[in-house]
Amino acid sequence: MNLISIFSKYPTQEACIEHLETVRWNDNPTCPYCKSDKVARKNELDKVGRWNCHACKSSFNVLSGTIMQKTKVPLQKWFLAIGLMVNAKKSLSSCQLARDLELNQKTAWYVQTRIRVAMVHKERHLLQGILEADETYLGGKPRKGNRREDDKPAPKGHGTKKRLIVGAVERGGRVTAPSRPPRSVAMAVSRTS
Numbered sequence: 001m002n003l004i005s006i007f008s009k010y011p012t013q014e015a016c017i018e019h020l021e022t023v024r025w026n027d028n029p030t031c032p033y034c035k036s037d038k039v040a041r042k043n044e045l046d047k048v049g050r051w052n053c054h055a056c057k058s059s060f061n062v063l064s065g066t067i068m069q070k071t072k073v074p075l076q077k078w079f080l081a082i083g084l085m086v087n088a089k090k091s092l093s094s095c096q097l098a099r100d101l102e103l104n105q106k107t108a109w110y111v112q113t114r115i116r117v118a119m120v121h122k123e124r125h126l127l128q129g130i131l132e133a134d135e136t137y138l139g140g141k142p143r144k145g146n147r148r149e150d151d152k153p154a155p156k157g158h159g160t161k162k163r164l165i166v167g168a169v170e171r172g173g174r175v176t177a178p179s180r181p182p183r184s185v186a187m188a189v190s191r192t193s
Ligand SMILES: [Zn+2]
Pocket: 031, 032, 033, 034, 035, 036, 053, 054, 055, 056, 057, 058
């Protein structure tokens, strides 16, 4: 997915949140803290995408427990950063990312580091979902209204976005993980060095 598509498909914070909710929960929202599905959307206009859990009484949104938790950076910039990193032929510097997305360099570095960690770790499916124009890749049913005449079955294995993401990490080189990296990260790093 190119940058223009990302830009036009996710024009607002609301559109980004709605898309992440589909990718992460596939219409079955669950509490990220206690995994209960006894959750309800909050009706507060000023808090976009906020949910309540009736089981553990916590409040959360679709970013809770992900690399984008509590971020002040607009989600569209996160989405574009993922697109830029995946499309980059070589490793993208944080200075370049800062210029491209009008972030300060420290923030750009933070965003880049978090995305690299997610690329090789459990949140990879979230990133794939952001880059995938067609939600059917998840294997779930497309939402009503998103179904099209030319819907094809989800591609599997070679040539899918999963390989793109891994390739981007390999080009990106060293992954800076906040703690001891999981084995998959260590392997991705050692292949590039
Ligand atoms: Zn809960």
